[in-house]
Amino acid sequence: MLPPESDLVRDLAEWLPRQRWFGGKDGPIDDLSIGTATELLPGDPALHHLILDVRQNGETDQYQVLLGVRRDLPDRLRYAEIGAPAGGRGAKARLYDAVHDPDLTRILLNELAGGASIGPLRFHHADGARIRTDLASLPITAEQSNTSLLFGDAYICKLFRRLSRGVNLDLEVNLALTRGGCTHVPAVHGWIELEPHGKGEPPITLGLLSDYLHTGADGWSLAIASVRDWYAHTPPPGDDEWAELDASAAGGDFAAEAERLGAATAEVHRALADAFGVTVVPAGEVRAMAARMNAELTGTCRAVPGLAPHAKALTAAFLDLAAQAEPLPVQRVHGDYHLGQVLRTESGWTLLDFEGEPARTQTERRALAHPLRDVAGMLRSFEYAARFLITKSASVPTESGPWLETRAEAWAARNRAAFCRGYAAAGGPDPAAHAVLIRAFEFEKAVYEVRYEARNRPAWLPVPLKSLAHLTA
Numbered sequence: 401m402l403p404p405e406s407d408l409v410r411d412l413a414e415w416l417p418r419q420r421w422f423g424g425k426d427g428p429i430d431d432l433s434i435g436t437a438t439e440l441l442p443g444d445p446a447l448h449h450l451i452l453d454v455r456q457n458g459e460t461d462q463y464q465v466l467l468g469v470r471r472d473l474p475d476r477l478r479y480a481e482i483g484a485p486a487g488g489r490g491a492k493a494r495l496y497d498a499v500h501d502p503d504l505t506r507i508l509l510n511e512l513a514g515g516a517s518i519g520p521l522r523f524h525h526a527d528g529a530r531i532r533t534d535l536a537s538l539p540i541t542a543e544q545s546n547t548s549l550l551f552g553d554a555y556i557c558k559l560f561r562r563l564s565r566g567v568n569l570d571l572e573v574n575l576a577l578t579r580g581g582c583t584h585v586p587a588v589h590g591w592i593e594l595e596p597h598g599k600g601e602p603p604i605t606l607g608l609l610s611d612y613l614h615t616g617a618d619g620w621s622l623a624i625a626s627v628r629d630w631y632a633h634t635p636p637p638g639d640d641e642w643a644e645l646d647a648s649a650a651g652g653d654f655a656a657e658a659e660r661l662g663a664a665t666a667e668v669h670r671a672l673a674d675a676f677g678v679t680v681v682p683a684g685e686v687r688a689m690a691a692r693m694n695a696e697l698t699g700t701c702r703a704v705p706g707l708a709p710h711a712k713a714l715t716a717a718f719l720d721l722a723a724q725a726e727p728l729p730v731q732r733v734h735g736d737y738h739l740g741q742v743l744r745t746e747s748g749w750t751l752l753d754f755e756g757e758p759a760r761t762q763t764e765r766r767a768l769a770h771p772l773r774d775v776a777g778m779l780r781s782f783e784y785a786a787r788f789l790i791t792k793s794a795s796v797p798t799e800s801g802p803w804l805e806t807r808a809e810a811w812a813a814r815n816r817a818a819f820c821r822g823y824a825a826a827g828g829p830d831p832a833a834h835a836v837l838i839r840a841f842e843f844e845k846a847v848y849e850v851r852y853e854a855r856n857r858p859a860w861l862p863v864p865l866k867s868l869a870h871l872t873a
């Protein structure tokens with residue numbers, strides 16, 4: 401029932417760059433081919449599992465697509481259609497992104513529960529897990545680098561889109577932490593793999609089924625609610641008292657949560673050290689790291705000229721790091737730590753998504769790091785949250801800009817300090833005692849963000865740039 405391969409490839413090549421999770425938006429697709437195609441469900445509707453080999457800039461990335469095929473596409477699935485409607489193509493089959501079709505995704509739970517193998521796909525469940533199969537799926541609407549399906553309020557199944565060679569970091573870390581009894585990650589129930597291509601090759605992780613923490617609220621939404629409330633307290637122009645207000649006056653003060661989040665972060669860092677170990681890198685490697693940070697800055701300034709005015713201050717921070725380099729303990733860390741990666745549930749903070757930064761190579765994502773790299777990531781996130789509303793809102797009157805900027809700084813400073821306090825009190829390395837290291841990490845992350853936003857969400861680019869203007873002033 402699949403259309404001829406050339407039609408399918410053309411349709412996929414047109415559809416892929418429009419997907420939020422497609423990682424190659426900054427360049428054209430030079431070639432696209434279907435690496436593996438596995439029929440998971442025959443009939444009408446049918447479900448095919450595809451792995452696409454996508455060639456760009458001399459590199460080939462693999463992407464996972466669940467392809468739905470129907471003779472007639474119901475209205476509820478029109479928005480997920482891939483390629484021209486059947487009439488335009490002259491073919492009978494209508495193709496669509498099957499993650500939107502609960503009639504088809506149901507098979508994922510069935511196969512995970514049964515520990516099945518279909519073609520090269522292997523479905524596994526965690527030791528002792530009894531997976532329910534009576535739940536229908538719904539894709540989540542969050543800004544994502546992958547696609548996650550909710551199954552009732554029991555499970556969340558993350559289908560990795562751009563595939564990495566070998567065991568996916570998110571699976572590896574979550575499994576190790578779950579097995580080690582860490583309560584700050586959602587328990588893993590199962591996972592899906594593609595069997596290794598050759599002997600000695602590791603399997604490729606395709607999906608991860610975890611506890612859905614349905615009562616949780618993500619850190620970003622909570623922080624933004626607090627910032628919104630804090631801005632709402634801004635007195636009218638001409639009132640000097642606003643400058644005196646301390647950020648604790650906001651009804652939705654976030655500082656206590658920021659402090660608890662700091663503590664949870666330190667606990668997860670300890671659990672990661674217990675599970676995967678700690679090594680010490682010599683000072684020479686720290687100097688090399690500082691040089692890499694600076695090289696990335698140079699490259700990003702070329703790609704995004706708006707960063708150039710800050711380059712001098714950023715380079716100074718990287719040079720300070722190199723000048724004061726000393727041996728550094730490194731370990732597994734989160735790798736892309738921000739407020740969107742943490743959930744507040746009734747029992748505390750939970751950390752999600754240990755896959756590292758989506759714009760990095762696998763080797764970079766796997767590299768061990770000092771835990772303060774994560775702390776710096778979260779500090780950046782407080783900066784983002786503080787400035788998001790004023791930078792992105794079209795309705796801020798120009799005359800309110802400077803006050804709101806001051807308010808943003810106060811909110812960020814208060815929550816950054818609370819987070820660091822909680823982190824150090826729970827046994828993490830004290831950020832205040834590592835000012836040079838953490839400043840370099842923070843600037844490294846800001847450079848990454850500038851590039852990330854320019855590529856993926858250009859409308860957000862002013863957020864890291866404004867924050868940099870403040871941090872480097």
Ligand SMILES: Nc1ncnc2c1ncn2[C@@H]1O[C@H](COP(=O)(O)OP(=O)(O)O)[C@@H](O)[C@H]1O
Nearest residue numbers: 542544545546556586611612613618740752753
């Ligand atoms: N176990 C979970 N329980 C509840 N919500 C979750 C869970 N895992 C992820 N989420 C929600 O899904 C969003 C995206 O998840 P994430 O793992 O960061 O995806 P991606 O790697 O695609 O960016 C999170 O910000 C969070 O809101």
Ligand SMILES: O=P(O)(O)O[C@H]1O[C@H](CO)[C@@H](O[C@H]2O[C@H](CO)[C@@H](O)[C@H](O)[C@H]2O)[C@H](O)[C@H]1O
Nearest residue numbers: 543544545736738739740757758780781784849
């Ligand atoms: O969550 P992902 O793994 O997809 O991470 C990428 O996207 C993030 C945005 O969705 C991006 O985070 C940046 O924006 C956040 C607000 O949306 C902010 O809280 C973060 O501090 C900021 O870095 C992340 O960098 C990127 O890797």
